Amino acid sequence: MASQNLQSVPPELSPDEREREQAGQAYFDRIISEDSRIEPRDWMPEAYRKTLLRQISQHAHSEIIGMQPEANWITRAPSLKRKAILMAKVQDEAGHGLYLYSAAETLGQSRDKMMDDLIAGKARYSSIFNYPAISWADMGAIGWLVDGAAICNQVPLCRASYGPYGRAMVRICKEESFHQRQGFEILLELSNGTEAQKQMAQDAVNRWYAPALMMFGPPDDDSPNSKQSMAWNIKRFSNDELRSRFVGMMVEQVKVLGLTLPDDQVRFNEETKKWEHGPLDWNEFKDVLAGRGPCNAQRLERRREAHDDGAWVREAAAEYARKQAEKEYAA
Amino acid sequence: MNTNAWPLWEVFVRSSRGLSHVHAGSLHAPDAAMALRNARDLYTRRNEGVSIWVVPADAISSSDPDSKGSFFESPQGKDYRHATYYTKSEGVKHL
Amino acid sequence: MTAPENAAETDFAIEGHGDISVGVSGAGASGDGSASATRITPGNALRPEDIALEIRRGQVKPNEDIGEYALRLGDDALILAQRLGHWISRAPELEEDVALGNIALDQLGHARSFLTYAGAAWGKSEDDLAYFRREHEFRSAHLFEQPNGDFAVTIARQFIVSHYQFELYKRLSGSADETLAAIAAKALKEVDYHRDHSAQWVLRLAGGTEESRRRMVRAFKLVWPYVDELFEDDSLTERLAESNTGVLPSSLRAEFDQLTGEILAEAGLEQELNLAGIPQSLGGGRRGKHSEHLGYLLAEMQVLAREHPGASW
Numbered sequence: 001m002a003s004q005n006l007q008s009v010p011p012e013l014s015p016d017e018r019e020r021e022q023a024g025q026a027y028f029d030r031i032i033s034e035d036s037r038i039e040p041r042d043w044m045p046e047a048y049r050k051t052l053l054r055q056i057s058q059h060a061h062s063e064i065i066g067m068q069p070e071a072n073w074i075t076r077a078p079s080l081k082r083k084a085i086l087m088a089k090v091q092d093e094a095g096h097g098l099y100l101y102s103a104a105e106t107l108g109q110s111r112d113k114m115m116d117d118l119i120a121g122k123a124r125y126s127s128i129f130n131y132p133a134i135s136w137a138d139m140g141a142i143g144w145l146v147d148g149a150a151i152c153n154q155v156p157l158c159r160a161s162y163g164p165y166g167r168a169m170v171r172i173c174k175e176e177s178f179h180q181r182q183g184f185e186i187l188l189e190l191s192n193g194t195e196a197q198k199q200m201a202q203d204a205v206n207r208w209y210a211p212a213l214m215m216f217g218p219p220d221d222d223s224p225n226s227k228q229s230m231a232w233n234i235k236r237f238s239n240d241e242l243r244s245r246f247v248g249m250m251v252e253q254v255k256v257l258g259l260t261l262p263d264d265q266v267r268f269n270e271e272t273k274k275w276e277h278g279p280l281d282w283n284e285f286k287d288v289l290a291g292r293g294p295c296n297a298q299r300l301e302r303r304r305e306a307h308d309d310g311a312w313v314r315e316a317a318a319e320y321a322r323k324q325a326e327k328e329y330a331a
Numbered sequence: 332m333n334t335n336a337w338p339l340w341e342v343f344v345r346s347s348r349g350l351s352h353v354h355a356g357s358l359h360a361p362d363a364a365m366a367l368r369n370a371r372d373l374y375t376r377r378n379e380g381v382s383i384w385v386v387p388a389d390a391i392s393s394s395d396p397d398s399k400g401s402f403f404e405s406p407q408g409k410d411y412r413h414a415t416y417y418t419k420s421e422g423v424k425h426l
Numbered sequence: 427m428t429a430p431e432n433a434a435e436t437d438f439a440i441e442g443h444g445d446i447s448v449g450v451s452g453a454g455a456s457g458d459g460s461a462s463a464t465r466i467t468p469g470n471a472l473r474p475e476d477i478a479l480e481i482r483r484g485q486v487k488p489n490e491d492i493g494e495y496a497l498r499l500g501d502d503a504l505i506l507a508q509r510l511g512h513w514i515s516r517a518p519e520l521e522e523d524v525a526l527g528n529i530a531l532d533q534l535g536h537a538r539s540f541l542t543y544a545g546a547a548w549g550k551s552e553d554d555l556a557y558f559r560r561e562h563e564f565r566s567a568h569l570f571e572q573p574n575g576d577f578a579v580t581i582a583r584q585f586i587v588s589h590y591q592f593e594l595y596k597r598l599s600g601s602a603d604e605t606l607a608a609i610a611a612k613a614l615k616e617v618d619y620h621r622d623h624s625a626q627w628v629l630r631l632a633g634g635t636e637e638s639r640r641r642m643v644r645a646f647k648l649v650w651p652y653v654d655e656l657f658e659d660d661s662l663t664e665r666l667a668e669s670n671t672g673v674l675p676s677s678l679r680a681e682f683d684q685l686t687g688e689i690l691a692e693a694g695l696e697q698e699l700n701l702a703g704i705p706q707s708l709g710g711g712r713r714g715k716h717s718e719h720l721g722y723l724l725a726e727m728q729v730l731a732r733e734h735p736g737a738s739w
Binding site: 041091092095098099102105110111112167168171175311314315317318319320321324 | 335336337339356357358359361362365373376377393395
Binding site for chain 1: 474504507508511512514515516517518519520521522523524527528530531534535537538541552553556557576577629630631633634635637638641726727729730731734737738739
């Protein structure tokens, strides 16, 4: 996909700067049209930098806030094996948040600032984590549906045009391969278990299905930034395209689970060769995004609390490092 | 700028003996000792490494991306530095 | 330059996710082709599942004494893992979420191995033991049951635990009981790291700010009363020590005191703490006499499993 002069050069520059900007833009355009990678110190259009910073930091925030609904069940996991798996998974999410914050930092924003924005409610994260995880089966549904949708989104991002983002995604995709499987197996075990367990599983799938489909973002005709992101090779497939692929995969997998999707309008459209699903409640999506979900306040408060409670520890370690450096200098 | 923010470190991991350390990513830590430990915890959770280097991110000097044309132009076209340039000797044993 | 080096490797089919072997091998590599910072392997250490398999095959079976002993060690590790697991998503910095998560996972692994082995003495599984025993049937020492408190309390508790466990597992890895020895040998390497992690933090909190020092001192005063219990002998440990299968707890004390003392001295805490002057709690965990905290911890840990007795997860 070629992209020429996506960003016009600002007019108030001196002739020298202007020339440099134009050279930078030309180089950037060539890299993008060759489907190569932009690296941190390359010239890049301001809008490209901003788009990436927004997307990567939101992605990082989602990993960090996304730890909470699952951490909610670590202490109550019903077997020690499940406890270990869940703990490792939630811990991985902290790691993924870290990889992504690092990638975002290469764009010139400190992690501190990103964290401050998150805590101040100024940053977004994946809306789905504002729903409560109320039963053990939710650990299965989150793994299977939420991580499943995330992986669909993330696999193409391994080829995002911004090098550090793509590299972080490669690492994340590799590690996440177990996340969806463990979720699937939790549901499978429940589905093959007692009647109460099976009901628990179906109930969780019913609650997480629609929010998972909405994780791909608004429909293409209502997604103003998508086109630009695709022209920049950040996004590789449209929201609807990915959503349709995801539905197609879930339709098959849910059969293995012996459960059903809460959507009687799922079908394969022979004409378009795409999977279709029933209508989604985009008003609810916007409500939750705007802070009116069941857990928005709770999630932010929990992050704020951890950050505030940890302030004295971070300060102590920084102070200790300063003192040690002074000692070394004096010696 | 918060002065208590922990600085950024770049992490290099040797995946097994005999191989080079490869850049794995970065992290924050108050000092080198903790940076190493954090790197171990973060970047080798799945047996990815047998050795780790950490380097303060601001200690790295890198080539100027604006001059990449001239900086890396010289070796272009000097194909006589590569064995494949020498075609007449092709097929001669042990050469 | 046309395509980026990694495009081919990372362009794996979207349907192909879910398997770490799919397509991503070599991605992220630079320099020499085989070097990769993301090459992952499961490793080949002793797992609780391996012990369960040996039990099922009838290759190992502990007698009741050894079962009871493994129960103690397993309960200590389990209760601590349950405590540490609570930190994940609440740590002072994201890097520390990951670090505490690793320690919790290590402890949980040790717990599962010890409990799996212990259960074989009575035909019970690790989960039977973890989820379906009542409070007085647990054998954990009080130290492990102490609440997380602030980060300093968690570090103080971990500092004591890991120094104790290190000495214990070092000796136990020479046990005449091969399974205990194998579990201990695996655990030893892991708690060695826990020891280092907590010592690093003791130094930083003690030598950081006034506030962190105050909190570190308070934390040690809070958890130190539960140290003596760890080193108490009883008839069980005496019998096991005699048959060279278990370790006499009192025999670990001198080294524990010396090594913890060195770090505390380096942190400049020795005088201020005056550990010798801190009254020691009576303990009783090994006999099923527990702190008030354990009941709440178990209520939370066991609630779901007990709602569905006999269910498989």
